[in-house]
Amino acid sequence: MRAFSIVEVLVGVALVGVLFVSLYTGFSSGFMVIEFARENLRATQVLQEKMETIRLYSWDQINSNGFIPTEFQAPFYAIGTNLDDGDDGITYNGVVLITNAPVSESYSNDLKLVKISLKWKTGRLEHTREVQTLVSRYGLQNYIY
Template sequence: SLVEVTVGMAVIGTAVVALFSGFTSGFFTMQMARENLRATQIMLEKTETLRLYSWDQVNTPGFVPLTFTAPYDPNATNGAANIIYSGAMTISEAPISTSYSNDMKMVTVSLNWKTGSLNRSRSYTTYIARNGLQNYIY
């Protein structure tokens, strides 16, 4: 009958909408996970470059770039839609009160970017020490 067909179509329509909603949610979740992974890679890259500097270079104002930008896809062409990560690095005194406190610094790397209209950010903090840096690279 017509009522049964109408109810059947409503059930099928609801199932199709739920299926596509699940696909959309899954793709969005994967995109956010990829962006988080890339943000982690960028923050680690910036902190790993500190290992290449001497202690004097780290303490020289202006030697270590404190602001930077990085693309989501470094191999994307100029015309391609690409997420740009804006970052800042802060090098400050370590919040400790020990005899070696002058030989340590606290480094915080912060990233901001947009996913569509959603503002996103991540932050990473680590410590570096005078005797923990390599002096033979530069």
């Protein structure tokens, strides 16, 4: 009869263990990348939504203090979020800042710089995204990411 020696068995078990740990690590890091991509996608959607809302405002509304809220919150309930267990998902905290345009040309009185910043926390990591654009008296055209 021929059998495996103890060394061969230990080498085989070690190889299977390394394979299992590698697969587990690969799947775990892949799921983290997907989760981070979802959070970034939601942040981009919130920024886009706020910019589109500002696009709807008139020049007088943009210039009036207090008409556009300077702070806002946007929730994100990912798939698998169980609200019954106290899991509130992710809350995006945003700030809208409207200032004079940083240009010195003659049309600078007809421009405003709009910056929207978004912050959220996942675990111990804080993330930040920002979008800014120039709004003219005659409308908003493009965003600068």
